[in-house]
Amino acid sequence: MNDLRELVKIVTTRGQKNFPLLELKTKNPNKEVDLFHLIRTGQCESDHQAAALMYKTLPNDPRIKMLKSRLRKKLLNHLFFLDFTDQSLKISHRYEQKSLALLFQARTLMNEGESTISASLLRTALALAEEAEFTQIIIDCYQLLLENYSLSSSSTNFYKTKSTLAKYRALAALEQEAADLYYTSRLELNKSVVAKNKYLEKLKNVVQKLEALWTKTNSANIFDFYYKLSISLHELTGNFDEILKTTANIEKLLQKGKINKKRFDERYNKFINVYAYLRVKEYEKGLVAAASYVQVFNRSTNNWFAFMENYFLLAMHAGKYDQAAKLYGEVMRNTSYKKISRTAQERWSLYGTYLYFVNPSDEFIKQSNYRKLMGSVPEHSKDKQGFNVAILILQFMYFVRSQDTDALNYRIDSLKKYADRHLKHQLSKRNLLFFKLLVLLVKENLDYDQAKKKGEPLLHRLKNTPVPGDAYAEIEIMPYEHLWTLILKMLKDQ
Incomplete structure (x- = not known):
């Protein structure tokens, strides 16, 4: 009871007069709770709406400013009571949050002069942090224990802790070196394609340095940096075979216990493995x-939808259009679809429309509406980078099917303008070759025999042109070779 009596005393002395949290379940809600519910339900999305709904006034009214301030403070207080048991979260987040909470509580108790309870909390936090290899939290725990032992005159514990702390500080210095390398690289890789190109040689050296640091320390933090940048390097250089080797090796290391499962996100390894196969x-x-991995992704998360994109594209590239239709339908029926980004929804709209061209089955038509899909296809623009070419090709195929020669002549001009502006890079060869095939179609007035005959040399070159690295490639929702076969079939049927 001694510890409880001490805690009651501290809470009684330091407790706030006003309740610092939102009382969401109260039968008599106040203004703060009202505003919270309005924001949560989407009824209040701007300062003007908030002012009008709460006080029938304008945003510069002091009352709405004070109300927003009180709500903000209470919402921040709620951060201390978030639920991190959700299985969709990285397991490392649970360990980190629990360790930080215990560390905060221990520091607060030490400030109140309570050393016994704080030492117990610190040892619990330390055990969690060490299990998940959060070096900085470990250091913070040992530093507070050092302070605690000095005040309680515990010499043996003090000097033992001091020695251990020195080892972790040395490790932290190496981890900081790795972090500087990693975040500098991430900054450079977020720049333009030209800037990425220039940085590639440096990136190779950075990956080698990180590998050496990981080998030296066996640190989970450094491994995470090394792993992510090595994957990025292979992606940017189009070396997807190496990604397959890397992901397979990671699985073996995980099974042998060489990688800390509390820190490593195995789901990303599975995601990038499936992408590399594609x-x-x-x-x-x-x-x-993909079939064996899909269950590890929570269906309500963005990660699931991203994984399903690769799964869908694998089916499309394999020519398994019935399977692709089932996967597409599964995505469309997911109640969380409306929560993903606008760009992701536009990509799925494109996928669905491509699928219609190759598989206009009754089952698929029940799942979606073709006209609605065509109507939702966006025009190409700077904010659609990554699937501009796919949009242009889709529109072109639509007018080939309808034999609208006027629209096709207009599209040819669009193709030429886009190619001149965006496809000059050596790694855009596949796009250029396919565009030339489409131009050839129009020149030959959609004549099947002539298009097939005169397109053979271009098709041969296309087949021998590899897909570029991910940093430069636009999406091939279907391989261009398959699209050309589909277009020729459309002409022949007509």
Whole structure:
């Protein structure tokens, strides 16, 4: 009871007069709770709306400013009581948050002169932090324990802790070196394609340095930096075979306990593994892997939708259009679809429309509306980078099917303008070659025999042109070779 009596005393002395949290379940809500519910339900999205709904006034009214301030403070207080048991979260987040909470509580108790309870909390926090290898939290715990032991004159514990703390400080210095390398690289990789190109040689050296630091320390923090940048390097250089080797090696290291499972996000390893299968054109293996991995992703998260994109594209590239239709339908029926970004929804709209061209089955039409899909396809622009070419090709195929030659002639001009502006880079060869095939179609007045005959040399060059690295490639929702076969079939049927 001694510890409880001490805690009651501290809470009684330091407790706030006003309740510092929102009382969301109260039968008599106040203005703060009212504003909270208005924001949560989407009824209040601007300062003007907030002022009008709460006080029938304008945003410069002192009352609405004070109300927003009180709500903000209470919402920040709620951050101390968030639920991190959700299985969709990284397991490391649970360890980190629990350790930080215990550390905060211990520091507060020490400030109140309570050393016994604080030492117990610090040892619990330390055990969690060490298990998940959060070096900085470990250092903070040992530093507070050092302070605690000095005040309680515990010499043995003091000097033992001091020695251990020195080792972790040395490790932290190496981890900081790794962090500086990692975040500098991430900054450079977020720049333009030209800037990324210039940084590639430096990136290779950074990855080598991180690998050496990881080998030296066996640190989970440094491994995370090394792993992510090595994947980025292979992506940017189009070396997807190496990604497959890396992900397979990671699985082995995890099984052997060489990588801390409390820190490593195994889901990303599975995600990038499936993506790599897509890029190396091992579609069957990729589909098998995707089918076995999909259950580890929570269906309500962005990660699930991102994973399903690769799964869907694998089916499309493998020519398994019935399977692709089922995957597309599964995505459309997911109640969380409306929560993903506008850009992601536009990509799925494109996927669905491409799927219609190759698989206009009754089952698929029940799942979606073709005209609605065509109507939702966005025009190409700077904010659609990554699938501008896919949009242009889709529109072109639509007018080929309807034999609208006027629209096709207009589209040819669009293709030429886009190619002149955006496809001059050496790694845009596949796009250029396919555009030339489309131009050829119009020149030959959609004549099947002539298009097939005169397109053979371009098709041969296309087949021998590899897909570029991810930093430069626009999306091929279907391989261009398959699209050309589909277009020729449309002409022949007509």
